[in-house]
Amino acid sequence: MFSSLQELEGGLRASGYIADSIATTTVYLAARLQKPLLLEGPAGSGKTQLAYAVADAADTTVERLQCYEGINEEKAIGKFDEPLQRLCVELKAKSANVDWESLRTELHSQQFFGAGPLLRALQCERPCVLLIDELDKVDHAFEALLLELLSVWQLSIPKLGTIKARSIPFVVLTSNEERRIGDPLRRRSFYLRVEHPTAEREAEIVALRTPDSSHEFHAGMAGLAKALRGWSMEKPPSVSEILDLAQALKVLGSEQITAEMRDILLPLLAKTEADRRKLLLRDGFASLIFDAQQYSAEVLRRSGA
Ligand SMILES: Nc1ncnc2c1ncn2[C@@H]1O[C@H](COP(=O)(O)OP(=O)(O)OP(=O)(O)O)[C@@H](O)[C@H]1O
Ligand SMILES: [Mg+2]
Secondary structure (H helix, E strand, C coil), X not given: CCCCHHHHHHHHHHCCCCCCHHHHHHHXXXXXXXXXXXXXXXXXXXXXXXXXXXXXXXXXXXXXXXXXXXXXXXXXXXXXXXXXXXXXXXXXXXXXXXXXXXXXXXXXXXXXXXXXXXXHHHHCCCCCEEEEECHHHCCHHHHHHHHHHHHHCEEEECCCEEEECCCCCEEEEEECCCXXXXXXXXHHCEEEECCCCCHHHHHHHHHHHCCCCCHHHHHHHHHHHHHHHCCCCCCCCCHHHHHHHHHHHHHHCCCCCXXXXXXXXXXXXXXXXXXXXXXXXXXXXXXXXXHHHHHHHXXXXXXXX
16 A cells, blocks of 8 residues: 555655654555554544545545444345345346246346445455444454455355455554454554644644644644643543634634633533533633743744744
């Protein structure tokens, strides 16, 4: 997929994803060694986006399986198109000499099978990115189904047979850790924790999304993120929420957060009642702004601005 680490690094950045060197190297090794990548970390930390960025960097497509409780094989692998099969039988039945045995074989061929994302990923001419998103939502039985795919790159489908991979996809598994992913899947994968970024990296991410704003503004957003995360909130803000905040400030025509803006910004900063109360504490918001300014000054100093 990638001929060098530098190519991957450049590709991720060009697609708007800022990864640290450990994440980039892990992705590179997983791609080279054809290992699935298991991403765990808080909501909004960039797990799903990393899969899309890798696909973008490799100039390939994404097959996405969105997991949920009660997901079944049909949804993941696919199923026979029964109305189409019925129609075919009706049409053939009209002709005088029907070879029922060959019709049976035909009806159970891939022509009559509507492929789901797992099967589509195996059938790509060129390796695609197979994103199995929020794997922690499924049960153990479904996890076991994935083992065959990830071990031998094939799928056994009743009545259709065993389908071998035409190309081996780059598999990204993501989890918010609501349920622990089993060890057999972990053993087969490389494991990457996707945490909140450092203030410097967050400033870069904000800069990518709001390129018209000043360097001070980007550092200010990163400083505020760091300050909020140091406040032991019930739901600390993720990168995506800081990006929302940056966009909101642009809409409001403001480049700076002041203590007076507390009530307007509260719905964007505190997402639980406990956190809202915390930010409403007397002097709470003002001291948060103070911390944020210190952190953003650090970011600016380190970047030499
Ligand atoms: N390193 C990064 N570089 C650029 N953008 C990022 C980065 N991390 C997060 N983002 C931004 O945050 C948004 C949310 O990320 P994403 O949807 O991938 O989070 P997630 O970890 O999958 O969250 P969830 O667990 O809720 O699904 C992305 O659309 C992207 O804009
Ligand atoms: Mg996600």
